[in-house]
């Protein structure tokens with residue numbers, strides 16, 4: 001088997017979609033500065049520019065070349081922590097609030113793309129959440145009861161139905177029709193370009209922010225090259241590198257792996273080409289991408305800085321992901337063509353932190369998005385816009401640092 005670890009599929013497919021110069025002077029009076037040009041920074045820019053703010057994005061790398069490049073582009077109202085887990089850890093009202101926010105975010109994302117007149121290949125999909133084992137079966141039963149109790153869209157498929165409709169040999173699954181897939185890299189770049197063209201947004205790439213001084217009515221950022229930027233508000237969306245801007249550790253870093261196969265015969269694909277994932281952790285997930293290629297991932301592990309081992313590790317993880325695919329769909333002949341990895345930041349409860357950190361006035365964070373990053377990025381963008389505008393938002397307490 002020949003798996004070449006390297007760039008994510010999206011970069012090869014799209015190429016470099018846009019680029020911007022680096023910052024070479026001080027900026028004295030910025031209204032909003034956003035650190036990070038990933039999907040979180042792009043959506044924050046979209047919401048804030050649409051609300052009338054002038055924004056500036058700073059990114060230490062090329063445009064949108066952080067974790068957003070690596071995303072497999074699946075979105076669903078179902079998130080990594082189940083509603084049951086959240087209701088046990090907090091309470092049912094809290095869990096319902098988070099799932100409500102997530103469901104709404106799926107549709108708000110589509111609306112944001114329409115507003116910006118971009119089409120990042122969004123396709124509505126249904127989703128199957130498979131019981132991986134006996135424990136998973138119990139979890140699925142309880143999750144189904146809780147979600148139906150609160151009116152969330154979900155149906156239960158037993159083993160017989162799963163086999164007859166999807167050809168899958170698992171004990172049970174949850175099914176719903178509120179999911180989607182897209183090209184997240186194109187989405188982020190598209191949103192950014194939309195506002196750059198309208199002159200609401202300025203972007204500097206290869207501009208690393210190395211420190212942040214917060215005072216009562218302004219924030220001063222300093223770049224690696226010593227330039228100073230004074231801003232009224234800062235949105236801090238640097239993905240898994242957010243830790244450097246906070247006085248304490250709030251998330252752990254994980255490596256997660258993905259691969260894309262060569263095109264497979266269309267008649268062997270499963271019903272509705274729905275998104276598929278499962279109850280065990282770390283979980284395996286799979287979807288159908290362009291030209292009937294399969295895109296899949298999983299095998300998460302604690303992130304370790306290693307020198308020279310990266311390619312071997314990605315190749316090993318890709319083999320393992322592929323063998324999980326073969327177990328699930330033994331009739332589909334799969335040959336890998338692209339494989340890559342990325343680093344995600346996860347909080348203890350699997351929910352992101354969005355908003356202000358105590359004592360850091362006028363700085364708004366969007367971090368710890370884990371594996372369901374995109375819907376959380378949407379929530380973060382709206383919540384931060386509302387906080388800056390002084391509007392009430394029921395989601396504030398769900399994602400606050402002190403929840």
Ligand SMILES: Cc1cc2nc3c(=O)[nH]c(=O)nc-3n(C[C@H](O)[C@H](O)[C@H](O)COP(=O)(O)OP(=O)(O)OC[C@H]3O[C@@H](n4cnc5c(N)ncnc54)[C@H](O)[C@@H]3O)c2cc1C
Nearest residue numbers: 036038039040060066067068072073074209239342373374
């Ligand atoms: C393999 C893989 C598959 C995934 N699949 C999915 C999926 O199917 N669905 C889903 O919803 N999510 C998925 N995710 C998660 C998703 O990719 C992330 O949640 C999302 O991309 C995070 O976006 P972001 O904008 O917050 O961070 P990033 O995309 O990482 O952007 C942060 C940006 O900040 C910049 N930056 C960092 N520090 C500084 C600094 N000091 N100064 C200036 N700039 C800075 C970086 O260069 C970077 O461009 C996946 C992740 C991986 C790795």
